[in-house]
Amino acid sequence: MSLIENRAAIGPLHRHVSLRADSQALPTVAGMVQTLRPSEPLHCIRPDVIAAAAQSFTAAFNGDVLYAVKCNPEPAVLRALWEGGIRHFDCASISEVTLVRRLFPGAQIHFMHPVKSRPAIREAWAVHGVRDFVLDSFGELEKINQEISTDSARPGLFVRIALPETGAVINLSKKFGADFETAVALLRAARPLASRLGVAFHAGSQCLDPLAWRDAIALAGEVIRAAGVRVDVLDVGGGFPVAYPDMDPPPLGAFMAEIDAAYDRLDMPGLKLWAEPGRALVAGGGSVVVQVQLRRGNMLYINDGVYGALADAGALKFCFPTRLLRAGHSAGAPDQAFGFFGPSCDSLDVMNGPFILPEDVAEGDWIEIGQLGAYGTCLRTAFNGFDRAALVEVSDRAMMDTAGYEPEPSSLAA
Numbered sequence: 001m002s003l004i005e006n007r008a009a010i011g012p013l014h015r016h017v018s019l020r021a022d023s024q025a026l027p028t029v030a031g032m033v034q035t036l037r038p039s040e041p042l043h044c045i046r047p048d049v050i051a052a053a054a055q056s057f058t059a060a061f062n063g064d065v066l067y068a069v070k071c072n073p074e075p076a077v078l079r080a081l082w083e084g085g086i087r088h089f090d091c092a093s094i095s096e097v098t099l100v101r102r103l104f105p106g107a108q109i110h111f112m113h114p115v116k117s118r119p120a121i122r123e124a125w126a127v128h129g130v131r132d133f134v135l136d137s138f139g140e141l142e143k144i145n146q147e148i149s150t151d152s153a154r155p156g157l158f159v160r161i162a163l164p165e166t167g168a169v170i171n172l173s174k175k176f177g178a179d180f181e182t183a184v185a186l187l188r189a190a191r192p193l194a195s196r197l198g199v200a201f202h203a204g205s206q207c208l209d210p211l212a213w214r215d216a217i218a219l220a221g222e223v224i225r226a227a228g229v230r231v232d233v234l235d236v237g238g239g240f241p242v243a244y245p246d247m248d249p250p251p252l253g254a255f256m257a258e259i260d261a262a263y264d265r266l267d268m269p270g271l272k273l274w275a276e277p278g279r280a281l282v283a284g285g286g287s288v289v290v291q292v293q294l295r296r297g298n299m300l301y302i303n304d305g306v307y308g309a310l311a312d313a314g315a316l317k318f319c320f321p322t323r324l325l326r327a328g329h330s331a332g333a334p335d336q337a338f339g340f341f342g343p344s345c346d347s348l349d350v351m352n353g354p355f356i357l358p359e360d361v362a363e364g365d366w367i368e369i370g371q372l373g374a375y376g377t378c379l380r381t382a383f384n385g386f387d388r389a390a391l392v393e394v395s396d397r398a399m400m401d402t403a404g405y406e407p408e409p410s411s412l413a414a
Contacts (some may be wrong), residue, residue: 026395042289047080050285054084062101063273071278158198166212168204187227198233207239217262239278279374284398288371305342313351325366333358344384370399
């Protein structure tokens with residue numbers, strides 16, 4: 001089977017097949033660049049890195065682990081997570097539900113978007129066997145109840161609560177989550193309708209503070225006690241952070257220690273724990289190789305940008321690990337900080353970084369940008385017609401881990 005498949009940003013979930021040939025060793029990124037000499041972005045998936053991250057997280061967390069599919073829905077990524085032991089999937093759309101059910105008929109799918117369309121609720125329930133739904137309003141509870149009322153089975157219902165500011169890069173409670181009084185009322189209303197009842201929260205994307213989970217679990221406990229009804233599941237959400245060149249979060253164990261201690265303080269022994277990690281499972285398992293099209297001082301014009309895989313480098317100003325891939329490159333050139341301009345004819349398509357590269361980088365060179373397994377491929381658009389890209393699976397290690405960035409040999413054979 002070919003190790004490469006051309007893909008467009010439009011409908012990537014429907015145009016992807018497995019790229020891994022089990023009988024064939026996966027290539028390296030440098031090897032693929034040497035062979036292909038790509039003139040368009042090359043997305044590189046590291047299945048072994050993803051599987052290992054999944055194994056580590058599931059071993060550390062004392063409950064069920066639901067992968068947040070929105071973070072990266074590429075089938076190659078989902079298969080690697082399955083290899084790593086993930087059997088539960090947090091889906092936010094009917095397209096994600098359909099994809100997961102097609103790939104894994106035996107998977108447990110949970111529809112964890114607090115606002116869903118009525119057709120999506122009906123299809124998830126009747127066609128795909130989804131039984132768990134999250135909500136944060138009485139309007140959503142009414143929709144769910146009405147759309148599945150013809151069935152004698154009862155759904156799992158999960159009330160999502162809003163959290164105070166946690167210091168996360170993206171505060172999701174500004175958009176979702178019920179306040180204290182509403183959450184109490186929702187739990188009371190949902191209990192007679194639910195096969196299992198849960199409380200859910202989300203600390204926010206890339207939350208660096210383990211104490212955010214301590215405080216959120218304590219708040220969830222107050223809501224449960226005020227409601228005075230049996231609650232079966234506490235979903236501690238996602239937001240577990242990973243390292244970037246300018247961010248060095250505490251180790252995963254620090255977050256798990258706070259979760260376990262806060263759970264013990266609840267003194268609710270029948271309460272089961274769930275988590276919804278995304279970035280923590282897949283960030284290190286993806287990168288993109290871009291090509292320099294022009295250099296102007298310390299700014300490099302490259303063939304991918306904020307409307308492609310590098311949205312977080314623009315809007316959120318994330319820094320990512322980089323390495324130069326060039327035939328015959330000498331390791332003697334000192335490093336320099338660069339910024340990137342993307343390929344679109346839009347002055348907002350800029351990523352200031354800094355991105356550290358040898359000072360002699362030039363037009364025609366390839367650059368691998370790492371730690372892009374989270375939200376790299378899935379945020380791509382077709383804006384300005386720059387939607388062509390290829391995706392390969394590779395054997396390389398992650399470009400970065402919590403111990404710091406460890407560059408791999410970057411030169412290509414001449």
